[in-house]
Amino acid sequence: MKLLDKYTLRGFLAYVGWSFVSFLVLFYIVDIVENMDKFIDRGAALADVILYYLTYMPFVIVLVSPIALLLSANFACGYMSRHREIVAIRSGGISSLRVALPILAFGLIWSLIMMFFAEFVVPTTNTMRENIKNERIDKKGKKVTGKIRDLLYQTEDGRVLSIGLMDPKRNKGRDVLIVSFDRKDNIRELIRAREMVYDGGKWELHDGHIYDFTEDSLGKYERFPEMRISLSETPDELAERRADPDEMGFFELLEFIKRVRRAGSDAYVERTDLIMKVSYPFINFIIVLFGVPLVLRFRRSGMVIGFAQSITIAFAYFAAIRVGQALGYNGTIPPFFAATLGNIVFGVAGFVLLFTHKD
Numbered sequence: 273m274k275l276l277d278k279y280t281l282r283g284f285l286a287y288v289g290w291s292f293v294s295f296l297v298l299f300y301i302v303d304i305v306e307n308m309d310k311f312i313d314r315g316a317a318l319a320d321v322i323l324y325y326l327t328y329m330p331f332v333i334v335l336v337s338p339i340a341l342l343l344s345a346n347f348a349c350g351y352m353s354r355h356r357e358i359v360a361i362r363s364g365g366i367s368s369l370r371v372a373l374p375i376l377a378f379g380l381i382w383s384l385i386m387m388f389f390a391e392f393v394v395p396t397t398n399t400m401r402e403n404i405k406n407e408r409i410d411k412k413g414k415k416v417t418g419k420i421r422d423l424l425y426q427t428e429d430g431r432v433l434s435i436g437l438m439d440p441k442r443n444k445g446r447d448v449l450i451v452s453f454d455r456k457d458n459i460r461e462l463i464r465a466r467e468m469v470y471d472g473g474k475w476e477l478h479d480g481h482i483y484d485f486t487e488d489s490l491g492k493y494e495r496f497p498e499m500r501i502s503l504s505e506t507p508d509e510l511a512e513r514r515a516d517p518d519e520m521g522f523f524e525l526l527e528f529i530k531r532v533r534r535a536g537s538d539a540y541v542e543r544t545d546l547i548m549k550v551s552y553p554f555i556n557f558i559i560v561l562f563g564v565p566l567v568l569r570f571r572r573s574g575m576v577i578g579f580a581q582s583i584t585i586a587f588a589y590f591a592a593i594r595v596g597q598a599l600g601y602n603g604t605i606p607p608f609f610a611a612t613l614g615n616i617v618f619g620v621a622g623f624v625l626l627f628t629h630k631d
Contacts, residue, residue: 287344379560443470517545544600547611562622
């Protein structure tokens with residue numbers, strides 16, 4: 273690595289460290305102030321609150337990482353511009369974009385690190401955080417009373433449960449589908465029912481039919497007015513522990529989607545979130561790719577303007593991401609394009625800015 277690259281990267285990393293610490297502290301202050309009354313009302317122990325926020329940290333790091341990198345790149349390039357360092361470097365025949373190359377390279381490497389981090393660390397800590405919240409802070413005293421539409425759940429024995437409308441308060445579910453699989457992951461049994469009722473610690477299905485595929489590939493069909501099923505989860509547990517992509521790794525979510533789609537569901541939400549697990553980490557690179565050429569076009573901007581510029585870019589980027597997610601969740605556009613909409617728009621814009629930049 274050349275001396276210039278080391279100098280640029282060292283200054284950039286100093287801002288990265290400062291940005292991460294600042295955003296983490298700000299996030300925690302806002303969240304603690306917002307939830308302080310809840311912690312006090314429920315008598316949460318200080319140790320449990322601390323553990324809750326420690327397990328929250330990996331998710332927050334992934335969340336704020338793109339804006340932290342963009343802000344750091346803006347400040348680092350802006351500092352060099354304001355102190356005439358880029359002018360001095362250009363006088364030596366080196367382009368300003370060459371100066372920013374270590375920052376772009378770091379953005380790409382950091383994206384890969386965040387992908388690994390989001391795959392192997394974040395799902396585990398998210399599950400731990402939810403368990404701490406439900407069992408230690410809320411103390412399981414909070415019952416889920418709101419109705420839930422399109423609930424998907426995977427039981428401990430591997431069955432996929434789909435409920436069109438779940439009403440935990442009335443212990444009922446409507447438009448029920450239960451799919452069991454064999455060891456080769458083929459559908460072994462499919463149960464559909466108009467209604468699912470929890471009574472006396474047992475689940476009972478009403479007005480349904482069974483397709484049994486154990487002996488015949490075409491399936492053995494049988495109707496039933498009522499039928500008891502073996503399911504250990506209560507209505508509240510189904511509502512609270514429904515399949516959450518944030519608590520699954522990429523391959524775990526992929527297997528879940530395969531089972532759900534074989535059961536007949538479109539799984540638009542889960543498929544969009546699956547692609548997001550790959551596309552979101554690369555925001556770190558693309559947002560820097562977009563931001564650095566923009567900063568170099570306006571070298572004389574102060575830190576306040578640079579900060580405002582970074583926040584504006586980040587806001588626009590995340591708005592594009594949310595629009596894409598919403599379109600993907602309801603099936604308006606394919607999940608792949610929904611999850612990568614922001615990356616495509618800002619990636620193309622970033623390369624245009626990069627290749628049209630003139631010193």
